[in-house]
Amino acid sequence: xxxxxxxxxxxxxxxxxxxxxxxxxxxxxxxxxxxxxxxxxxxxxxxxxxxxxxxxxxxxxxxxxxxxxxxxxxxxxxxxxxxxxxxxxxxxxxxxxxxxxxxxxxxxxxxxxxxxxxxxxxxxxxxxxxxxxxxxxxxxxxxxxxxxxxxxxxxxxxxxxxxxxxxxxxxxxxxxxxxxxxxxxxxxxxxxxxxxxxxxxxxxxxxxxxxxxxxxxxxxxxxxxxxxxxxxxxxxxxxxxxxxxxxxxxxxxxxxxxxxxxxxxxxxxxxxxxxxxxxxxxxxxxxxxxxxxxxxxxxxxxxxxxxxxxxxxxxxxxxxxxxxxxxxxxxxxxxxxxxxxxxxxxxxxxxxxxxxxxxxxxxxxxxxxxxxxxxxxxxxxxxxxxxxxxxxxxxxxxxxxxxxxxxxxxxxxxxxxxxxxxxxxxxxxxxxxxxxxxxxxxxxxxxxxxxxxxxxxxxxxxxxxxxxxxxxxxxxxxxxxxxxxxxxxxxxxxxxxxxxxxxxxxxxxxxxxxxxxxxxxxxxxxxxxxxxxxxxxxxxxxxxxxxxxxxxxxxxxxxxxxxxxxxxxxxxxxxxxxxxxxxxxxxxxxxxxxxxxxxxxxxxx
Numbered sequence: 189x190x191x192x193x194x195x196x197x198x199x200x201x202x203x204x205x206x207x208x209x210x211x212x213x214x215x216x217x218x219x220x221x222x223x224x225x226x227x228x229x230x231x232x233x234x235x236x237x238x239x240x241x242x243x244x245x246x247x248x249x250x251x252x253x254x255x256x257x258x259x260x261x262x263x264x265x266x267x268x269x270x271x272x273x274x275x276x277x278x279x280x281x282x283x284x285x286x287x288x289x290x291x292x293x294x295x296x297x298x299x300x301x302x303x304x305x306x307x308x309x310x311x312x313x314x315x316x317x318x319x320x321x322x323x324x325x326x327x328x329x330x331x332x333x334x335x336x337x338x339x340x341x342x343x344x345x346x347x348x349x350x351x352x353x354x355x356x357x358x359x360x361x362x363x364x365x366x367x368x369x370x371x372x373x374x375x376x377x378x379x380x381x382x383x384x385x386x387x388x389x390x391x392x393x394x395x396x397x398x399x400x401x402x403x404x405x406x407x408x409x410x411x412x413x414x415x416x417x418x419x420x421x422x423x424x425x426x427x428x429x430x431x432x433x434x435x436x437x438x439x440x441x442x443x444x445x446x447x448x449x450x451x452x453x454x455x456x457x458x459x460x461x462x463x464x465x466x467x468x469x470x471x472x473x474x475x476x477x478x479x480x481x482x483x484x485x486x487x488x489x490x491x492x493x494x495x496x497x498x499x500x501x502x503x504x505x506x507x508x509x510x511x512x513x514x515x516x517x518x519x520x521x522x523x524x525x526x527x528x529x530x531x532x533x534x535x536x537x538x539x540x541x542x543x544x545x546x547x548x549x550x551x552x553x554x555x556x557x558x559x560x561x562x563x564x565x566x567x568x569x570x571x572x573x574x575x576x577x578x579x580x581x582x583x584x585x586x587x588x589x590x591x592x593x594x595x596x597x598x599x600x601x602x603x604x605x606x607x608x609x610x611x612x613x614x615x616x617x618x619x620x621x622x623x624x625x626x627x628x629x630x631x632x633x634x635x636x637x638x639x640x641x642x643x644x645x646x647x648x649x650x651x652x653x654x655x656x657x658x659x660x661x662x663x664x665x666x667x668x669x670x671x672x673x674x675x676x677x678x679x680x681x682x683x684x685x686x687x688x689x690x691x692x693x694x695x696x697x698x699x700x701x702x703x704x705x706x707x708x709x710x711x712x713x714x715x716x717x718x719x720x721x722x723x724x725x726x727x728x729x730x731x732x733x734x735x736x737x738x739x740x741x742x743x744x745x746x747x748x749x750x751x752x753x754x755x756x757x758x759x760x761x762x763x764x765x766x767x768x769x770x771x772x773x774x775x776x777x778x779x780x781x782x783x784x785x786x787x788x789x790x791x792x793x
Contacts, residue, residue, distance in 0.1 A: 218278045221264055226285050229257035236297045238658055243543030243740055246293070246651035258289060258643050265389060266635045269382045279385045286392055287363045290646060291400065295356035298658045304686050306355050306402050309336070311694035313351040316340040324510040326695055331511040334466030335404035352691065355402045362400040362410060363392065369413035370609060376420045377579055377613050380623030386635065387616035393642045394558050394612055396551065396649035397605045405602075408470035411459045413609065415474060420578060422452055423487045453489060464499045465507065469589070471500050473606045477585040486578045544740045547652030554645050555604055558611050561638070565617030572622045582610035656736035659688040663731045666771030670729055673765070679726040681718065683734035683749075702728070706752055707742055715761055718776050725775065728762070732770040 232254035242248040265282045268275065294302055301307070312329050316322060317340045322333045329336070343351040370391060374384040399405040422444055444452070464471045479493040504512060562583065569576050586606035589599060619635050667689045670680060676696040680689065684703040705713040718726035730753060738744035756762045756774055766773035
């Protein structure tokens with residue numbers, strides 16, 4: 189009998205074959221380590237009391253254990269970049285846990301969803317659910333209703349009582365789905381897996397802008413990433429005209445058949461067609477990026493920028509007319525005012541309390557640090573013979589938006605957001621410019637130092653406004669009392685617009701703010717504003733988060749808010765109709781109107 193080509197004992201043994209214990213240990217040990225880090229981080233969250241948050245934000249109440257757990261996770265991730273062979277499942281698990289730690293902390297420690305805008309977006313979605321249509325005459329949001337129509341469909345399809353159920357964990361969900369287009373985009377820059385994974389890690393720890401909540405921007409940003417990933421992966425040009433600086437030395441070309449290219453291009457056009465009626469700014473950012481890529485011969489569909497421009501113009505000229513007809517002058521006056529736009533987006537944001545100014549300056553410092561790393565990455569790539577013009581263009585293109593306006597003082601935040609994928613991936617190239625050799629111990633130490641610094645800064649930059657951005661149940665109870673008491677058509681006035689309101693009966697009320705009167709301690713101005721509604725009643729609601737907003741952003745002195753509330757009570761001109769720990773509701777002391785009893789639903793009138 190001839191010898192068997194495998195050990196005889198493999199079959200003759202009475203025991204079943206055993207897995208290699210070394211392989212099991214290699215596969216399971218990192219995952220168990222990450223799970224332990226997550227457990228320690230979660231245990232630390234139990235010590236957080238959000239009511240004690242200062243003007244530094246959430247970082248002021250985070251326990252050391254949570255930071256230690258994040259540092260351990262970061263160090264472990266950096267060490268796993270050196271593993272041979274590299275284990276993608278382990279690295280992916282690191283990033284998933286990182287996303288939950290960074291973007292899931294708010295729903296874990298705060299009683300209600302963050303951001304006044306979240307409640308407003310819920311109210312718009314609720315309107316569509318109740319009426320089955322949109323009304324472009326209500327406000328600007330109804331002129332770009334794509335996101336809200338989709339949110340209404342998802343709410344109904346899932347059998348949810350309210351779209352509010354979708355809000356708390358939306359940041360985690362969105363950042364998880366960002367992973368796929370980002371990873372595709374990263375792999376068009378480099379074949380080195382270390383650079384790909386580090387670029388993804390840097391993106392998440394530098395994504396502090398906070399637009400990944402229940403909003404048109406959060407979803408449109410995902411579509412933005414998918415379009416760019418598709419174009420740079422499957423429609424990448426080979427470097428026309430034979431210019432070396434146009435030909436990426438490390439490009440990864442994908443051969444597609446004609447029907448495949450047509451299908452992918454139709455897919456891209458479909459995403460653009462959905463994006464244009466969903467958000468005002470993102471289509472312009474996409475146009476700037478695609479136009480630069482086409483102009484510099486980085487992608488093959490050279491006519492795509494024209495199609496994007498046509499889609500934008502058609503929507504503006506035909507579907508957004510109700511909004512533009514009343515706001516055209518406000519939109520046009522900022523065009524070309526680069527200096528004024530930069531001033532309103534950067535200089536004027538450095539105000540408010542000293543701790544808030546520190547938060548703003550930390551954001552500027554983190555942005556500059558990531559940009560500096562990206563520049564180092566570009567230089568190191570060029571020295572290694574790799575011309576990453578595509579990603580340089582993607583990083584530069586969003587800055588063209590500065591010409592067109594200030595976007596309510598938030599334009600520079602959006603510019604950074606749109607440039608962030610390219611900046612993060614280029615910054616990773618500062619550590620891994622080529623896959624020709626293994627990283628040294630010094631490189632790993634530098635990765636750890638930079639990543640840990642950015643993680644620590646993340647909680648200052650993203651959650652620095654948490655004193656005003658988180659709402660308490662007492663504030664929501666006051667708003668619910670307001671909706672149960674105020675008849676349709678009433679004027680609801682806040683100390684500022686920062687309150688958990690507009691989530692129901694969106695079209696039934698008018699809203700206003702008396703923050704200037706509070707800053708100037710002008711009670712007569714408040715009274716005049718409330719009387720200006722004539723026969724329709726007006727209600728003034730003052731809440732803890734509104735106070736925090738004025739102290740953080742407008743420089744309201746400590747104690748001024750309490751003094752203003754007390755002055756309203758003792759003046760005899762205002763009647764206090766509701767009060768709890770975090771909110772007060774006033775009405776003019778006028779016997780001609782008596783508020784309805786709590787339990788009345790304004791939308792029935």
